Amino acid sequence: MGCAPSALLDTDGDERGESRVALLEAEVRRLEAEAEMLRAKLVDLEQTGLKRDQQQARRESGARRRIPVVGDHVVSHHVKHAYYTARVVEFDAAAREFVVAWDDGDASGTRQPYDKVCLNDEPGADDVAVSTIVMFPQGKYQFSDQSGAVRQGLDRYHEGKVVRVERDGTTGEKLYVGMHTRSELDGKWCTYAGHAPTFRCTLPQLRVAANLLDLLDNPSSAQAAAGAAGADAKYDIYMSFTLQDAETARRLGDARGADPTAIAAHFEQAGWRVYCDARAAEHAEASVVALASASVCVACISDAFAANTHSRQELQYAKKTLKKPVVPLIVGDAAESWDFMNTLVGLLIAGDLYIDFRARAKHAEKLADAVGTLRGLLHPSVPGAPLVVAGARGSGPADGLAVARDVFVSYCWHNSALAAAAMEVPELHGDALADPRALAKALAAAGRSTWLDIDVLGGGSGLFEDIARGLQRAKVVVICVSAAYAQSDNCRMEMQFAIKVLKKRCVTIIVDSSAEWQQSVVGLLAASLPTIDLAAAVRERGEVGRDAVIAQLLQLIAPEPTAGQPAAKKSKAGVATAAAANAADAGPALSRAPPAAAKAARAAYVLDADAELGGAGSAAADGDEELDAPPELAARMESGAGARVGDHVVSHHFRHAFYTATVVAFDAATREFTVAWDDGDATGTEQPFERVFPNAPPDADDVGVGTRVLFPQGKYKFTDTAGVERTGMDRYHEGVVTALEHDAQSDEMVYAGRHAYGKDDGKWIAYAGYEETFSLPLDRLRVTGNLMAALAVATGGGSAG
The missing domain is CATH 3.40.50.10140 (Toll/interleukin-1 receptor homology (TIR) domain)
Incomplete structure (x- = not known):
């Protein structure tokens, strides 16, 4: 090997040989430098291995909580309400902003607020409901990526608001119908091909922003917030509410529902440590720490609560991320529409037993109910008095x-x-x-x-x-x-x-x-x-x-x-x-x-x-x-479950009005039916279990004094989906039976009662044939099914275990 340079000189001559030697020496130096770089990289990899493992753990945690983390693919706002695909580079918790790298290599608009960046993945079924802000696809675009390849047929995304949820008449799939939240008046470009003022999408097509409290749930933010609140911060109860409800209750007094801060004060008098921050939205990091430390979350529900982003995020964080027990209190006034039950808030509290504080005269009674519920959660059993006898396998809830x-x-x-x-x-x-x-x-x-x-x-x-x-x-x-x-x-x-x-x-x-x-x-x-x-x-x-x-x-x-x-x-x-x-x-x-x-x-x-x-x-x-x-x-x-898919029912529509329909689906998770109205109306198709009644006479032991029933009163007409006009159709109303009477002439039992709701509840009572009371035989009444049986059927229950 030592004679190789001389051989080259002999072959190629002095000048050319010297040039080849210089090239070889340069190559040796390059290889030595490359080897040094590889050694440095190896050391760096060894030193950063733990860090990368921690990052992977954060990514897995983010996937579970549906929050974007560094490296994730997202749909992000750019400028003027236009949304495109990108990768997350960084999340700035202090500024509550993401830094992104656009798929098309654009260097502008790379810092965006957290609520304008959505994980590019299908949201959960309980992440989207009426009033939810979503990103939806409409129109296409193309660009050349960093490698020079042209990518065509890519979805344009836009911010929208869901206004109703319905079922596809053919597939039965749930569809989310809504409208743009921005228009040309807001500076949005609306002349792209395929623009329409509304959207109608399936769940996999939509994207939703992450919950801020999930994003702030990290060690550095938690440590800073805990330091501000005191290292020993530990609460029995976290009060989730809106300042609007508290201020309205104080201003209107008896004309309005309960003040959440007054309820919190009552809980403190009962001896519990309560976190109650009227401006929690301004102290989100502290909210994360307090919620994590609390044993129970009390959610003060109203239309204002459902419309408030921070309150809604608190409830989601408590229920879905922390898996905390939640006690819902209804604190709005009696005139409220209960539209919040169709929102994410309604999905989150579906099936929970709520305590209704709307009637001012019953506040003392409802406070006692709330205290009793909380005692059961915070102090579940008296030690030494288990109800499972000796030798059985445990006495606690678990x-x-x-x-x-x-x-x-x-x-x-x-x-x-x-x-x-x-x-x-x-x-x-x-x-x-x-x-x-x-x-x-x-x-x-x-x-x-x-x-x-x-x-x-x-x-x-x-x-x-x-x-x-x-x-x-x-x-x-x-x-x-x-x-x-x-x-x-x-x-x-x-x-x-x-x-x-x-x-x-x-x-x-x-x-x-x-x-x-x-x-x-x-x-x-x-x-x-x-x-x-x-x-x-x-x-x-x-x-x-x-x-x-x-x-x-x-x-x-x-x-x-x-x-x-x-x-x-x-x-x-x-x-x-x-x-x-x-x-x-x-x-x-x-x-x-x-x-x-x-x-x-x-x-x-x-x-x-x-x-x-x-x-x-x-x-x-x-x-x-x-x-x-x-x-x-x-x-x-x-039979006990009541209405099933395909059954004809009498269902609530809006404002205590009931009409005939057919059941399309039952969602056991939300306790809701989806119905198809006989008259083809596409609104109000999702209704809670207790407001959908099988269209068949009940049994004699299903109706007694105090039973809530549907009864017919008044008529209406409509044109069905086949174009046939149907007249003389019964209007149905919710009522309460007040007496059982024997009709001597017909020799049958007659059920007397009154309307459960009136004009003050928003019910329309100007229809022909309205009367305050009813007196009807059993076969004219309708009752709901048994929720326990319905859930057992829907979830495949019924086997002894």
Whole structure:
């Protein structure tokens, strides 16, 4: 190798040889420099490996939370309301701006506000609703990229606002209809090919901006905000509300709903640490820290709340990112349209139990309800008093939803002295000795694993599903009836689901002295069930009477004996009889059947003690019929669920007006039906579950005093989708039954009642034939289905687990 240069000299001559040597020396120097660069790169890669791993983790986190991170492809504003594709280079948290690199290499307009930059990916179904600001494609453009290649047929994006959501009549796919938010008056260029004033897009075509609170949820921002708030900042409750609602409530007083800041002050008086910042939008970083530290978020909902970007983002961040329990309070006035239920806010709180503060006269009662709800979330169980007996698998909410419990106790909080003592209700309705919670604890102490809401339920979504699951797994349901129980829609739903759909073995315990409930649906359903009057027992004999009832109930709900063991006796009337000693001690007040008139309304649904979901018994007076096969349970589930896809219904449209339609879809996540109106109208097609009624007569035990029904009053006409004019169509209205009367002439029951809404609620009452009241037979009325059954059918529930 050392002779190579000499050989070259000999071959090529002196001048040319010297030139070749110089070239080779230069090449050696280049290779040595390149080797040094590679060594430096290797060191750099080793030093930055952890940093790149952290960046990848941030990218994965961003993908989960749907926020753009460095390197992501986005649709970004450029200038004059025009949007194009780019890559994220940087996010400036202090300025709340992205720096982007345009796909076409343009060097202008690279810094943009966070709300003008959208991840170039399909949004979630609960990210878009009425009033949502979106980016939508309309028109095409082309450009030459940095490599010189021409890219054609690329979508132009524009900012728009969704005004309604409908279904494609052919595919059934959800469509989002809206309009541009900017026009030529705003400086927007609108002469591109394909321009139209509106859009009609599917969800995959839309883009949405990230939630600012998600963007600010990073260690550096959190550390700075925590330092400003105090390193030990920890809150029980985060109040999410708008300053507009607070100021309006203070200014208008009794003419307006509740002031969120006054509600927050009440929570502080109850001993909780509350984060309540009227200008939270100006302190977004602090909001992130406070929300993350809080145990519960209280969202003060109104039309103003739904229209406020920061309030909406707080709710999204609490529910979707942090998975916090959220307690919705409705704080607007009674005249509000409830349009917020069609917005993202409505999607986020769908299925949650809200507390309605709109009526000023009921503020004290609603405050007590809110305090009770919060106590259940912040202090779920009293240590040392688990309702799952020793040896069972857990007693807290996390375990409770996974553990089957023998006895489900259905009751109303207003009848519990323990609830009143904890300020969960404003006052006790009934006798303290007839407390359903104390009764449940006594059953647990006697060895029966017992399902009670305050010990089992957590604070997240899925409340109805969790209750339904508890009912499905129970062997017996103890129903603590009273006037308050009969007035509660949720209590009635539990009872109907247990008796009519699941056909569970049920026992009725009367816990107040009122007789009002006996003419309600609750009374009709309880008519043939075994019944014990706990209220009468404690009224006449105090603690002795209570203890005797507990002994009698334990015998009544005892598991079915094995072969060779005697069974407990039941009277033909369905009233439990205890052993002779217990019966003698209990006295005559302990066993009392409901009135004969109510009893005649429905056959008994008393099952064998071993009845399980998927093997529920047939309706039988003595409860000794063979068990149903699972297909029969599935059929009852579907029947109890109410309207299904393809069914003809009477549905709410706008402002308490109801018309006929056909069900197109049911969304279990939002608890909403999508309907196609008989008259072809394309508006108001999405309606909450409780406002869509199967267009068929209800059962006799579905309607009693206090039941909300639809009733026909007045007529209208329309031209259907086939062009045929249909006249004499019934107008339907929501009403409340106030009395059950027997018509001597027709020998049938007549249901009398009144409108549930009037002119002050925004209802139109100028139609021909309007009257304040109604009096109609059962076949003219309509009732909603059971939400628990509907959710079980929609989600494939119904198997015992």
